[in-house]
Amino acid sequence: MRWLGLMVVVVLALALAVVLGPAHVSLADLTTSDIVRSLRLPRALLAFLVGGSLALAGAGLQALVRNPLADPSLLGLSGGAGLGAVLAIALHLNSPWALPLAAFAGALGAMALVYRLGLVGGAELDPRILILAGVAVGAFTAAVTTALVSLSGAAELRNAFLWLWGGLSGASWDSVLLLCVYAPLPVAVLLAAARPLDLLALGEEPARHLGADVEAVKRRVYLAASLLTAAAVAVSGVIGFVGLVVPHAMRLLWGHRHRPLLPAAFLGGGALLALSDTVARVAVAPRELPVGIVTALIGVPVFVLLLRRWTAS
Amino acid sequence: MRRWAHRTHLAGFLLFAVAACGRESRHAPSPGRISVVDDAGRTVAVAQPPTRIVSLSPAVTELLFALGAGDRLVGRTTWCDYPPAARRIPSVGDGLNPNIEAVAARHPDLVVLYRSALNETAAAQLARLGIAAVVVQQDRLEDIARAARLLGHLSGTARAGDSLAAALEQLVASSRVLPPPSPGRPRTRVAFVVWDNPPVVIGAGSYLDELAGLVGAANVFHDIAAASATVGLETIVSRDPDLLVLLRDSATAEPPGFLRRPEWRAVRAVRQARIVYLSGSLFARPGPRAAEAVAEFRRRLEEAMP
Numbered sequence: 001m002r003w004l005g006l007m008v009v010v011v012l013a014l015a016l017a018v019v020l021g022p023a024h025v026s027l028a029d030l031t032t033s034d035i036v037r038s039l040r041l042p043r044a045l046l047a048f049l050v051g052g053s054l055a056l057a058g059a060g061l062q063a064l065v066r067n068p069l070a071d072p073s074l075l076g077l078s079g080g081a082g083l084g085a086v087l088a089i090a091l092h093l094n095s096p097w098a099l100p101l102a103a104f105a106g107a108l109g110a111m112a113l114v115y116r117l118g119l120v121g122g123a124e125l126d127p128r129i130l131i132l133a134g135v136a137v138g139a140f141t142a143a144v145t146t147a148l149v150s151l152s153g154a155a156e157l158r159n160a161f162l163w164l165w166g167g168l169s170g171a172s173w174d175s176v177l178l179l180c181v182y183a184p185l186p187v188a189v190l191l192a193a194a195r196p197l198d199l200l201a202l203g204e205e206p207a208r209h210l211g212a213d214v215e216a217v218k219r220r221v222y223l224a225a226s227l228l229t230a231a232a233v234a235v236s237g238v239i240g241f242v243g244l245v246v247p248h249a250m251r252l253l254w255g256h257r258h259r260p261l262l263p264a265a266f267l268g269g270g271a272l273l274a275l276s277d278t279v280a281r282v283a284v285a286p287r288e289l290p291v292g293i294v295t296a297l298i299g300v301p302v303f304v305l306l307l308r309r310w311t312a313s
Numbered sequence: 314m315r316r317w318a319h320r321t322h323l324a325g326f327l328l329f330a331v332a333a334c335g336r337e338s339r340h341a342p343s344p345g346r347i348s349v350v351d352d353a354g355r356t357v358a359v360a361q362p363p364t365r366i367v368s369l370s371p372a373v374t375e376l377l378f379a380l381g382a383g384d385r386l387v388g389r390t391t392w393c394d395y396p397p398a399a400r401r402i403p404s405v406g407d408g409l410n411p412n413i414e415a416v417a418a419r420h421p422d423l424v425v426l427y428r429s430a431l432n433e434t435a436a437a438q439l440a441r442l443g444i445a446a447v448v449v450q451q452d453r454l455e456d457i458a459r460a461a462r463l464l465g466h467l468s469g470t471a472r473a474g475d476s477l478a479a480a481l482e483q484l485v486a487s488s489r490v491l492p493p494p495s496p497g498r499p500r501t502r503v504a505f506v507v508w509d510n511p512p513v514v515i516g517a518g519s520y521l522d523e524l525a526g527l528v529g530a531a532n533v534f535h536d537i538a539a540a541s542a543t544v545g546l547e548t549i550v551s552r553d554p555d556l557l558v559l560l561r562d563s564a565t566a567e568p569p570g571f572l573r574r575p576e577w578r579a580v581r582a583v584r585q586a587r588i589v590y591l592s593g594s595l596f597a598r599p600g601p602r603a604a605e606a607v608a609e610f611r612r613r614l615e616e617a618m619p
Contacts, residue, residue, distance in 0.1 A: 022544075023551030038579045039547050096570040099510065159508040162543070169511040169546055172575035286548045287537065288511065 002253055006267050010048075013271040017044035017278045022285035043171035047277040047291075048270035049179045050168070050232045051242050053187070055269020057225035057232075058243030059250070059262055060190045063197040064221045065127035071244040072229040076134040079141030080110025081233040082164045086145050089160050099163070100170070100234040106141070107230035113137050115222065125218045166237035166292045168277050175235045182231050186224035187266070193221050194258035201256065241295045242269050245303050252310040272299055349467050352428050352450040352459075355436065359445045362469025363423035367416050369408035370427035372451045372598040374399050376460060377425070379477060379601035380470045388419040395594050395602075411435040417442055425449055425464065452540070454523045457599050458482050477601055484527070484604055500531040501618050503589075504554035504582075509571035511543045520599045521558075528611040550579050556617055557582045560593045589613050 018030070018040050025033045054072055061070040072078075084106020088098045095101075117133035118125045149157045196217040199207040208214050229243070246269040247261070254260045276294040283289060348358040367388030368374040374393040377383055383398060390408035393399045405415040410431050416424055416439065424439050426432040428450035436446035447467060449460045458478035465474015503525060505515035515521045516537030525532045533552040534544065557580070559569065568588065577583050591613065595606050 022548045034579060035547050035550055039550065039576060042576075094567060094570045096574040098570060159513065162508060162513065163510050167511045170574070170576065174575050281545050281547070286534070286544050286552075287542045288545045288548075290511075290543075 003264075006264060006271075010267050010271045013274040013278075014044050014048060017047065017274045020278050020282050022281055022288075038173070039171075042173045042176045043168050043277065044274055045176045046171040046179065046235065047168050047274040049176065049183060050236045050239065051246075051273025051276075052266040052270035053179075053183055053228040053232045054239065054243040054273070055246035055250075055265040056187060056190055056262060057228045058269075059247035059258075059265040060193070060197070060221045060225045061243075062247055063200060063258060064218060064225070065131055066201065067127065067131065068248065069244070070131065071240075072225065072232075073238060073240060073243070074131060074134050074138070075226060075229065076110045076114045076137030076141065077107040077226060077229050078164075078233055078238040079138035079145070080106040080108070080113075081230065082106070082160075082238070083141045083145045083148075084109070085163060086148050086157060086160045089157055090148060100175070103237075104230055104234035107226075107233050110137050110141060111223075111226040111230060115226075118222075124215055125222060127218075130222070163237050165290045166239035167280075167288075167290060168236050169288075170235060179231060179235060183228060186228045189220055189224040190228070191262050193217055193224075194262055197221065197258045198256075238292070239273065239295060240292050241299055242273055245299050246272055249299075249303050249306050252306045347467060347469070349447065349463055351447045351463065352456075353433050353436070353448040355433075355448065357445050357447045357467070359423060359467065363421070363445070363467070365419065365421045365423070366468065367405060367419050367421040367424045368393065369405070369411055369416070369425065369432065370449070370451065371395070371408075371594075372457075372600045373425045373427065373449055373460070373464070374402075375598070375600040375602070376451075376457070376464060377468070380461065380465050380468060380473045382464075382468045382470055385468070387421060388416060413438050413442075417444065423447065423467065427451065451599050453518075453520050454481070454485050454527075454599060454603060457601065457603060458485075461601070481601075481603060484607070487527075500529055501556060501614055502531050502533050502552075502554045503556045503558050503614075504533050504549060504552065505558045505560075506549075507541060507560065509569070509574075509577070512546055512549060513541055513543050514549070516540060516542050521596060524596065524603075524606055524610055527607045528614060530610075530614055546576055546579065550581075554580075554582050556587045556589050556614070558589045558591060560591050560597055562593045587617060589617050 018036060019027070021035070021040055023035050025036055030036055057072045058070070061072065062068060081103040084102040084104070085099055088102035093102065114130065114133045114137050118130040120129060149160065196207070196212040199210050199212040200214065200217065204214050247265045250261055250264040250268050254264050272295060276298055277291050279298065280289040280291040280294045346358045346360055347362065348356060350356050364385055365387045366377065366382065366385050368377055368386055369390055371390060371392045371394070374386065374389050375395050377386060378396050378399065386402050388405040389399055389402045390406065391404050392407065403419065405419060406412045408427065411426065413435060421444055424444055424446040426436055426446060426448050428448045433448055436448050439446035449463065450456050451460050458481040461474045461478040461481065465471045505521050507513045507515060514534045515532065516539045517535045518538055519540040522532045522535060533554045571577055572583055572588065582588065591610065595602060595609060
């Protein structure tokens, strides 16, 4: 029943994203319209994939560091991606794919740095050090980015911040295809870690006694979540909130077992971002809102509602 | 007669200055001072035409040169690149959040700032240091004439300021009655794209929109009241402009990479390579070259849409 409900929400969100838009396309022309085929459909799918990736990565990270505030943006990846993007603009890299590639490279660089710092306390990935390292690397890269933007002569760098705030206007069939090829591996790694993550929730020692290879699980989950987030940031900038609240909302509905929780988070995150992007495109047409604002405006009330229902029962 | 006019003029200023001083409880101005009310509503007075001026806006730098006060400039922003002589003046920073120390180190007797919240604070700080600072808004065509009069009066080049202002006002007035380029031919529909991801376009509240009107073209985003706004690519596709207009500073650079991105190929003007590049120095700042900008824009449109 819950699954059916979630699937209905997903289908509805995707359908609305294709049917609604600032340009008027009648229902009869939906299948033949160039706007729908080359802009709306890939954008809806990209929103779904990015939202799903962020929520899944968030759910995995919250279990990994055993901290409800964990969020993909706490890993320092967004800062690294932003620095990469700003460098690409400052160096006048003029290829059509320069920006996402540079952002992806920046995110990977930040990930490597945070991972290395996480190993400082010995061979194991200490969750507390991971979060601290993520926040520190994020703050450092953000400082370098801001320094570059304010010192550089290029006026266009100021627009780099627009990109950083996130949005799906770069969606095309190419970016959807890219994510479809890239995402399955980290998604599969995270879904396969459901059982060990359940054990990890009991604490590292108990998990070890129950037969989980804690070190390997932590490493796999961290890398998979980071790689998913890096790709999401590269194609759509930093979209906040989805990775933080969707996992919690799904936990209220599905409980703490990760086997149902992780796929539910993917579907829920995808639906939320597809829906939010539709609102962002339509609400103030012909202008467009930054999608991060809408994810918060839609997500928080839904979350509060779920929280009330959950505490009441 | 002239003398009389001059005296009543001065009396008017004195009255106004006294009234302003009563409000701000400052010392009364001595006769012979030049006093103006700037675009932030502040009253600014100087004892004689300033001889050391710092300009913190490229549009102001250009205007001061046009008024014949360029040789009195002792400081400019990093963006001030026109006229070429402006480059020889020492730069005091980017002018967005002025470095008061760097400005004061040029020992100016007048600082001209672009109107913004940060700059109004900076102007107040400069005033506390005893440096006259005037805030000028220069966003649209009609602002230029006002700025020309204000700066002309303040810098002792009132005649040049008035004649420049009159010419600009005539340009604005002519726009109201301008027919389309040729009868029976529809207006060229353009979209000004200033950023690609997310797409940012120019709306009705901008200088570029005014220039489009002056050359008989139509900005397809004229319904957006703001100077610029983020829009969806889908909206650009459905508005279907005949031309995309992009601003850039180097004339020789290759076309921007986003024009080759698949989602932008949905825009007809991109597929047909109907792109017009305009120089940022001439088109992004409202200034005394407005008439030149109009002529250049008209020529570029005719080239692109023969």
